[in-house]
Amino acid sequence: MSADTDPKTLGNETDSDDELKGSEAPLVEHLAELRKRLIYTVIAIAILFVGCFFFADQIYNFLLGPFIAAAGTPEAVRLIYTAPQEFFFTKLSVALFAAIFLAFPVIATQIYGFVAPGLYKNERMAFLPYLIATPICFLIGAGVVYYGVMPLALGFFLGMQQVDPGGVSIEMVTRVSEYLSLIMTLLLAFGICFQMPVILTLLAQVGLIGEEHLKKWRKYAIVAVIALAAFLTPPDPISQIGLALPLLLLYELSIIAVRHVEKRRLAKEAALQKDLES
Numbered sequence: 001m002s003a004d005t006d007p008k009t010l011g012n013e014t015d016s017d018d019e020l021k022g023s024e025a026p027l028v029e030h031l032a033e034l035r036k037r038l039i040y041t042v043i044a045i046a047i048l049f050v051g052c053f054f055f056a057d058q059i060y061n062f063l064l065g066p067f068i069a070a071a072g073t074p075e076a077v078r079l080i081y082t083a084p085q086e087f088f089f090t091k092l093s094v095a096l097f098a099a100i101f102l103a104f105p106v107i108a109t110q111i112y113g114f115v116a117p118g119l120y121k122n123e124r125m126a127f128l129p130y131l132i133a134t135p136i137c138f139l140i141g142a143g144v145v146y147y148g149v150m151p152l153a154l155g156f157f158l159g160m161q162q163v164d165p166g167g168v169s170i171e172m173v174t175r176v177s178e179y180l181s182l183i184m185t186l187l188l189a190f191g192i193c194f195q196m197p198v199i200l201t202l203l204a205q206v207g208l209i210g211e212e213h214l215k216k217w218r219k220y221a222i223v224a225v226i227a228l229a230a231f232l233t234p235p236d237p238i239s240q241i242g243l244a245l246p247l248l249l250l251y252e253l254s255i256i257a258v259r260h261v262e263k264r265r266l267a268k269e270a271a272l273q274k275d276l277e278s
Contacts, residue, residue, distance in 0.1 A: 033114060034114060037110040037111075037113060037114045038110075040106070040110055041103070041106060041107055041110050044103045044106040044107075045096075045099050045100060045103045045106075046099075048098070048099035048102050048103050049095050049096055049099040050095075051099075052094070052095040052096075052098040052099050052102070053091065053092070053095035055098075056091035056092075056094045056095050056098075057091070059094050059095075059098050060090070060091070060094050060176075060180070063094070063179075063180065063183050064077060064079075064179075065146065066145075066146055066147075066150030066151045066154060066183070067150075067154055067174075067179065069151040069154075070150075070151045070152075070153075070154035070155040070158055071154075071158060078171075078173050078174075079173070079174050079175065079176045079179060080173055080174070080175055080176070081175060081176045081177065082175060086175070086176065086177055087176050087177075089177070090176045090177045090180055093177075093180060093184075094180060097184055104135055104138075105135075108131050108134065108135070111131075112127065112128075112131055115127075130198055130201075130202055133197075133198050134195060134198055137191075137194045137195050137197065137198055138191035138192075138194060138195065139191075140194055141187075141190035141191040141192075141193060141194030141246075142187045142190060142191050144190055144194075144242070144246060145183070145186045145187050145190045145242075146187070148242060149186065149190070149233075149238065149239055149242035149243070150183060150186060152238045152239075152242065153233075153234060153236055153238045153239045153242070156236050156238050157172060157236070158172060160172070182234065185232070186232075186233065186239070189232040189233065189243065190243060190246075193228070193232075193243065193246075193247055193250075194246070194250065196247065196250045196251065196254055197250055197253055197254045197257055200214070200254040200257070200258055201254065201257045201258055201261050204257075204258040204261040204262055204265070205261055205265065207265065209258065210258065210262050211255060211258050211259040211262055214251070214254065214255045214258055215255065218251070221248075221251050222248065225244050225247045225248055225251070226240075226244055228243075228247070229241075229243040229244040229247070
């Protein structure tokens with residue numbers, strides 16, 4: 001009996017179609033569901049924002065960790081604000097940044113809750129590991145900034161100070177808003193860039209790319225990574241190298257991960273084809 005008329009095959013296709021059709025909904029219902037998910041997300045961020053604002057000083061002091069490490073002692077760190085409202089708005093930015101960071105589990109849950117009804121059961125199971133890997137990779141990228149790149153970069157900048165008791169002295173006195181902008185930019189840049197293995201393996205999971213594609217694109221990836229590092233980081237070699245080298249390493253690790261995913265996908269497809277032919 002051919003695969004076209006195999007009752008077993010037809011039964012599996014019918015079950016899958018029924019599973020997906022059971023989750024179909026009119027456009028208005030999709031928009032209503034999206035609105036509900038967005039409201040939940042905004043409420044979570046708003047609640048966390050209020051809570052984080054009360055601890056904005058402690059959060060900001062934590063973000064000063066790389067600066068203190070570069071300067072040597074807390075007493076050597078001097079920051080100023082040049083407008084009456086500057087530090088207040090800086091604390092608002094700190095609270096919002098922390099609220100979005102802490103709300104990621106809620107955001108991820110709402111995204112999954114919105115897209116899951118449109119996926120087959122096996123697709124939903126395949127999607128879950130990426131939701132877990134995403135914050136882990138972000139934290140690794142943020143850790144590289146906090147404990148590695150920022151102290152080195154700030155040490156480089158502090159080393160440019162000119163201290164001359166008998167002449168002109170040039171001292172780095174940073175504004176609170178400028179330091180927050182710098183460290184937030186680097187944390188977000190590294191956190192997002194460290195999602196490369198997640199994105200590439202997800203694309204390999206759905207069959208859009210393979211190991212050979214990544215090997216073929218390696219030389220272009222090197223140029224793109226260097227350009228991206230120069231664009232996202234301050235104009236100092238330490239920050240740029242600190243982002244470029246991990247990204248190149250992640251690209252090579254992504255090739256290994258994609259190879260593994262591709263082998264599993266091809267084996268699964270071969271097994272399915274064998275079942276259809278039997």
